[in-house]
Amino acid sequence: MPELPEVETVRRGLEALVLGKTIDHVTVSLPRIIRMPDDVQQFALMLQGHTIDAVERRGKYLLLGIGPYTLVSHLRMEGRYGIYRSDEPMEKHTHVIFHFTDGTELRYKDVRQFGTMDLLPRGEYALLPGLASLGPEPLAESFTADVLQTALKNRRSGKIKVLLLDQTFVAGLGNIYVDEVLFQSGIHPEASGPDLQSEQIERLHAAIVAVLAQSVELGGSSVKSYVNGYGQEGGMQHLLKVYGHEDNPCPNCGTEIAKTRIGGRGTHFCPSCQPLDK
Missing domain, CATH: 1.10.8.50 (Helicase, Ruva Protein; domain 3)
Structure with missing residues (x-):
């Protein structure tokens, strides 16, 4: 949990909520959520100033197109995203915050702390272990x-x-x-x-x-x-x-x-x- 329908629902919500927003800066309070790159400061620096231009899904993975990169996010057991105003109180177990230039924030919360994020060049994300070995998409027309x-x-x-x-x-x-x-x-x-x-x-x-x-x-x-x-x-x-x-x-x-x-x-x-x- 979550499975394909839940991740697809999250994808649709994020597409409506954050598509076109530009990242001012990123805050990471639990470094182990970020797997690639292995330096969270580099992770934040790579995203700074870039705009979210795509929100896609592959299996149970969320794929956010951000400038020259794809952010691959796996929610695992209890990861969740929410959009907030910057002045709204911070909830417990909020581990990653994407601060946008319009004063809103995309916050990633994970009570179990099993979720992962990988930031890779757009042409390389499909090679990520886990993604590369996925079977067919069951809701694709090609799945007969x-x-x-x-x-x-x-x-x-x-x-x-x-x-x-x-x-x-x-x-x-x-x-x-x-x-x-x-x-x-x-x-x-x-x-x-x-x-x-x-x-x-x-x-x-x-x-x-x-x-x-x-x-x-x-x-x-x-x-x-x-x-x-x-x-x-x-x-x-x-x-x-x-x-x-x-x-x-x-x-x-x-x-x-x-x-x-x-x-x-x-x-x-x-x-x-x-x-x-x-």
């Missing part, structure tokens, strides 16, 4: 059922839940939406991905696109602390069918939703609607 089928057939083994969480397989999916996608497609999370039949893969592809698109439309899921750039919660959490609903009746058949651990992650599913083929 055939692409998904080929990716599955290229894996010798692997439970479908684990594969979908692998960012080199498909970018942007996390624990919440994998559970929801598998429920909607009627596939057990422990099913072997490479052994899925064509009809199952068609359902899986449709579910990935539908669930993510719906969540983006609703502003993501505020299961824990997520809010968008305006400080607003998302609405998808009210429509989750299985995630977080263990011991509750399945909305389709009434069977009790089960919870187990797969690949070290809590996993929710309906034993009746998602049978494990032997």
Whole structure:
């Protein structure tokens, strides 16, 4: 958390809030947030005087085009951005502040302190470890059922839940939406991905696109602390069918939703609607 829909919602908010703003100076109070360059003073100096001209996303990464650089930001568990007036009180756990020439500030807050920022020349950011190995974008037109089928057939083994969480397989999916996608497609999370039949893969592809698109439309899921750039919660959490609903009746058949651990992650599913083929 956050996953693709939440990061896309943050991206859209930032695009509306900071696009065209020029950085006067940058304050960093927690240096380890900044990975590249390894000198926070150099980081601040590189950004000074440049204008934010693009706000994009790749998987769970935010990509801010700033002058000749791209700022690659990964929110990890609880990173969040907000726009403030310079005279507004500073909240706890605010670690990076982009001070704009118009008197506003973009503040990065991270209670868990797991988020990262990397500042690279525009032509080099795609080579950053993590970004370079990302799988296809699930909401891109190029992500078809055939692409998904080929990716599955290229894996010798692997439970479908684990594969979908692998960012080199498909970018942007996390624990919440994998559970929801598998429920909607009627596939057990422990099913072997490479052994899925064509009809199952068609359902899986449709579910990935539908669930993510719906969540983006609703502003993501505020299961824990997520809010968008305006400080607003998302609405998808009210429509989750299985995630977080263990011991509750399945909305389709009434069977009790089960919870187990797969690949070290809590996993929710309906034993009746998602049978494990032997």
